Amino acid sequence: AQKVTQAQTEISVVEKEDVTLDCVYETRDTTYYLFWYKQPPSGELVFLIRRNSFDEQNEISGRYSWNFQKSTSSFNFTITASQVVDSAVYFCALSLNSGYSTLTFGKGTMLLVSP
Amino acid sequence: DTAVSQTPKYLVTQMGNDKSIKCEQNLGHDTMYWYKQDSKKFLKIMFSYNNKELIINETVPNRFSPKSPDKAHLNLHINSLELGDSAVYFCASRGQGPAEAFFGQGTRLTVV
Numbered sequence A: 001a002q003k004v005t006q007a008q009t010e011i012s013v014v015e016k017e018d019v020t021l022d023c024v025y026e027t028r029d030t031t032y033y034l035f036w037y038k039q040p041p042s043g044e045l046v047f048l049i050r051r052n053s054f055d056e057q058n059e060i061s062g063r064y065s066w067n068f069q070k071s072t073s074s075f076n077f078t079i080t081a082s083q084v085v086d087s088a089v090y091f092c093a094l095s096l097n098s099g100y101s102t103l104t105f106g107k108g109t110m111l112l113v114s115p
Numbered sequence B: 001d002t003a004v005s006q007t008p009k010y011l012v013t014q015m016g017n018d019k020s021i022k023c024e025q026n027l028g029h030d031t032m033y034w035y036k037q038d039s040k041k042f043l044k045i046m047f048s049y050n051n052k053e054l055i056i057n058e059t060v061p062n063r064f065s066p067k068s069p070d071k072a073h074l075n076l077h078i079n080s081l082e083l084g085d086s087a088v089y090f091c092a093s094r095g096q097g098p099a100e101a102f103f104g105q106g107t108r109l110t111v112v
Helices: none
Strands: A003-005 A010-013 A018-020 A024-026 A030-039 A045-051 A059-061 A064-069 A074-079 A088-096 A109-114 B004-007 B010-013 B019-025 B031-037 B042-049 B051-056 B064-070 B073-079 B089-094 B102-105 B109-110
Touching: A003 A088, A010 A018, A018 A109, A024 A074, A030 A074, A045 A059, A045 A064, A074 A088, B004 B051, B004 B089, B019 B031, B019 B109, B031 B051, B031 B073, B042 B064, B042 B073, B051 B064, B073 B089
Parallel strands: A010 A109, B010 B109
Antiparallel strands: A003 A024, A018 A074, A030 A045, A030 A088, A059 A064, A064 A074, A088 A109, B004 B019, B019 B073, B031 B042, B031 B089, B042 B051, B064 B073, B089 B102, B089 B109
């Protein structure tokens, strides 16, 4: 069975600080997919990124960047120059390659960015 | 046009009542899910449907009965509601392969 661990329950930073959210996963499958979702205070779940297990290239999208390392089974998420609007709960998730696989979520990291 | 829509957004009801939550997606996806988010924000899969067929039932009490009249709809009916059923319930849909899941806005169920 697969598992996703987000060890940081809550992180508080001041605006403009950089912050990294950790995600460690466990699976015996060689093909799998990793995701990050954002849940702002309004409650909806917003998709941020998908990564497959064969693509270890880091990705950058604006102030967001993701570091995928298979050697450590980690898929970490960094926000550069954080803003108050980044305050949310962030979830890392894992899905296997089978057609009916669900998304298994970590417990989430609450990020609070204060002005 | 909302991709995955759930109704109602809020539901307050007494213990012992029966209630339903409706979900519709207009993305043409074959797969739909129900997830439960507890008070600690943990998201746990309840059911997975593919093309109207139940694929996964994650040890959910049989008071919970999903129904999929067609592949665009997945409704959740809950009988004999209990205090512990209070949570936010999310419907989601997903395309084929390694696609991301799209979530509805959630239904906050409060049992009093």
